[in-house]
Amino acid sequence: MSGMRGLSVFISDIRNCQNKEAERLRVDKELGNIRTCFKNDKGLTPYKKKKYVWKMLYIHMLGYDVDFGHMEAVSLISAPKYPEKQVGYIVTSCLLNENHDFLRLAINAVRNDIIGRNETYQCLALTLVGNIGGREFAESLAPDVQKLLISSSCRPLVRKKAALCLLRLFRKNPDVVNADGWCVLNTLLFQFIDVPFIFSSSYAYRADRMAQLLDERDLGVLTSSMSLLVSLVSNDYEGYSSCLPKCVKILERLARNQDVPQEYTYYGIPSPWLQVKTMRALQYFPTIEDPSTRRSLFEVLQRILMGTDVVKNVNKNNASHAVLFEALSLVMHLNAEKEMMSQCVALLGKFISVREPNIRYLGLENMTRMLMITDAQDIIKKHQPQIITSLKDPDISIRRRALDLLYGMCDVSNAKGIVEELLQYLSTAEFSMREELSLKAAILAEKFAPDLSWYVDVILQLIDNAGDFVSDDIWFRVVQFVTNNEDLQPYAASKVREYMDKIAIHETMVKVSAYILGEYGHLLARRPGCSARELFGILHEKLPTVSSPTIPLLLSTYAKLLMHAQPPDIELQKQIWNVFKKYESSIDVEIQQRAVEYFELSKKGAALMDVLAEMPKFPERQSSLIKKVEDVEDTADQSAIKLRAQQLPSNALVLADPQPVNGTPPPLKVPSISGIKLDHESASQTQSQPNGDLSKVQSQIPSADLLGEMVDPLAIEAPPVDMGSHQRVYREEDGIPDEVDGTAIVPIGDQANKVEPIGNITERFNALCLKDSGVLYEDPYIQIGVKAEWRGHHGRLVLFLGNKVTSPLTSVQALILPPAHLKLELSLVPDTIPPRAQVQCPLEVMNIRPSRDVAVLDFSYKFGTSMVVSAKLRLPAVLNKFLQPLQLTSEEFFPQWRSLSGPPLKLQEVVRGVRPLSLSEMENLFNSFRVTICPGLDPNPNNLVASTTFYSENTRPMLCLARIETDPADRTQLRLTVASGDSTLTFELKEFIKEQLIAIPMGSRALVPAVPVPAAPLAQPPSPAVDANDPGAMLAGLL
């Protein structure tokens, strides 16, 4: 690759750019250049293509949008030579993500490489699938990948990639890989035997397979297999118990450094990664039953805990501590040996005071996890001073951990100390942490307050120190407390009065003070400086500094002060009335209304007493703060928050479909798990799309929707109850004679059940003949969409069955009535489509020989209890889908044209009644059904010459040529000549083009009289031997 000069030049150009602007210009220039080169891609050598694709990747990496050329990158995958293939694979895996449409085009090529014999290609393909494999890859490749993984003939090189590739397919699409990836093969094998048998046998089967993989000697393969195991057991450990002793064995072997090749030791430590992974896998099993396994595991753990020393080499240190910390978590998880637990706590205590920041960070983090184990709390408390020191660490990551740990370890005994530390820290903490900090301090103060006055102190201090970061919830909460506790009221009032003496106070403080003084200020009346007039004076001083939402609060306070003033104070009344009058014309409606009303009320005297009477007590409720801290947290929401949440009475979370459906059980209430972000939205979303709408679920960052990923595989469990009986694929080689002709195809039973299709079915079909995705059928209950890809004589249609209503559609049946020339295989159609869900049914199509017959989908479903809707729909798997556009030059065209002379290989016909089209319109029409116009070949400007390639199993790629001679005087007639190396093809293509010319866009095929099949000798597809001598076929093959 060193020889790729253009690329190096481009990179140095970019490096030499003085500024972003220049760089952008250079990039734009290059993109323009690449775009033009790709456009006339005929003359592009593989080398150049490779170079441009690399440049695209480089530009993409720089952060520029590269929205073209994906096709070229993907096409390199099927290049015959290794260098191109390699580039195609790597660039595709970088440029595209799993949701990208272009990936579909690659599936066949990737699969060929996977099942092929060349192991270098296998590696490339597995790497691509492992790195981006999406749903569709999983669907079509999972069994092949599994075969590679368990094959004894594959080298470790391939198998380790296969393990991770399978992991990827399992992880991203567990529903396609059938709830647990490991039994797919099994299900395939036993599909037609006995359903219950599969269920009982699959566990044992896959566990055996997995356990077998763990016997692997090659450590590379073992590392990958271990990752696979971790992923499988993280989903569901059930059934993998036979792997447990093997994991312990592996761990023993590594810890004792027995039989570990030199190249697998890392700074003298036998593969630390494998050790860590093995211990991680063990953490997904709840316990270890077998006493001897348990004993050996504890021996190993003991050895790791005691035998890890701090060394000078950073990397060795890191690697050994990676193992140590994993061992710590495993010990915590097993939570068995008391002695070992205290060793762990002691170790952690040591770690949090070391100088190495990584170890300190991890010490704090693991100590927080340790809090989950109740009897460790007392030991951890001993380290409180050290933890508080960490709160002042220069590293924010460490400070966060310390804060989280303090928050988690706080209880009645140490709350005072911790909260005061937090308050002190608040004034120096950086902005990004202050809100979290103040919220946590407020919660701890409320939860563990030894007495309520302390709580009031804390909150006021909090507001004073970091008013900007104190949300309204916090001061609302303190007002609730004060209102509900009479003893607290005078204290709170005097406290806020003290704060009012400060020169500059935060607006939130003004709010709290105004409220409390208005309600309880009169309780202080006898103290110096606390008469109603003085309180008014001191509050009114603040009024100019506050924003308009606070002014109404102040007005209420004034009204209350006025009412409480004993004896009535005429001077005060005058002042306050002045204020009210001033705000009578305020632009703010709230202020204006209050001012007017208070003014009027205060004139009435007695009425004022009623209206402004003391506020009643608040009903007791759960603190909204704790809810909030769970929501707000996105940085430190691990253990401590979880722990706190567990201590609270769990608030029930309703998890069910929003619309109740007939026949569904009442929604089950599930206790919330606040550690995972489980909210109504994601729950209902995943539930309503059980079969996984690919675009919605997958576009999210994975862990934001972890639950979604887990619900998916479960949701799909509904249909498999009678899987076997439902898979009815018709594959009648003799063909279905009469049902398939054009006129028979109308949705039947329209009158009977009064379900009218929306839109014209024929038009929809005609439109789909020319494009690859769209709606095939729609009625008020269901919409059937189609998305198709075509590659040679293979095609793949995906039917999207979308339930439009809020009740399920049942007894869904789809039968394919294939014509003789197509081989169709429809995957399982689930019996029920859940409300508002979309189900995808892939349909594999293979073209055997040229024919214009159309496949029909006999589709029916039941809505409600009795209404049966059925429709016969033509499927857009028509002749032109098996054409590949191909543009020829005159040197290529004419020799072919001349060599195919006369019927039956070349047929000519004068067509009349053609819809009048201008030449350019006609060109577009031809191009739209993939018969490419070759401009400038015919000397007569009124004539068009076109070429294409036809793919079918019998004919192989076959070149087709056509010539249309139009008459400028009469556009309704023309002469059509079609030639190809196959007589049936020539005939069928000619008829097809004729239909298009006559029928577009209004007419239905029924208008065209059925064409008799040509005479017997012509109808016979030529044998392969004939093909080999056929010049057209050879040319097509060469191209």
Add this chain to the structure above:
Amino acid sequence: FSLLSSCFPRSCTFYLVLCIILFLLAQESWVCVLYFQIHFVLLVSRQGKVRLTKWYSPYTQKERSKVIRELSGVILNRGPKLCNFIEWRGYKVVYKRYASLYFCMCIDEADNELEVLEIIHHYVEILDRYFGSVCELDLIFNFHKAYYILDELLIAGELQESSKKTVARIISAQDQLVEAAKEEASSISNIIAQATK
């Protein structure tokens, strides 16, 4: 299972099963988080220039740029003697600076940070061995090599090979294949050139 389904309408069993399973999952909350190691790899220079990106979770182009912008802002501003981990949007980013280059890997919160830190070092050692004391310039002009090597080290965000020797062997085998193809191509073009003389 089949007994159940004969007693209830199918949709009913469907929801029932779903709810029961959800309930079970909720009970053992740590069991149900699917394990995922590395979400993406990012190499940025001290000037904030991206030298390599590899995404193992699906991110759109827009999200990718946003992630890069945000993270390079945070990481480049961190002082020298701090720990190698930052907490970021519910994930952890493990990073390490080598000369002018920052190597970053994003992992789940509960994952083993030191392990990933050593994956970074392992990668750097392999690069070093391949290029012979690697520098930023090597990676700029041979970014494709960096990609090849990364692909032999990680797949699907998981470590696939912990032996430096094995990776080196595979990479040199690849290089040979490319060389062989090049020679073949040049010999063919020689033949053609001579034939047309």
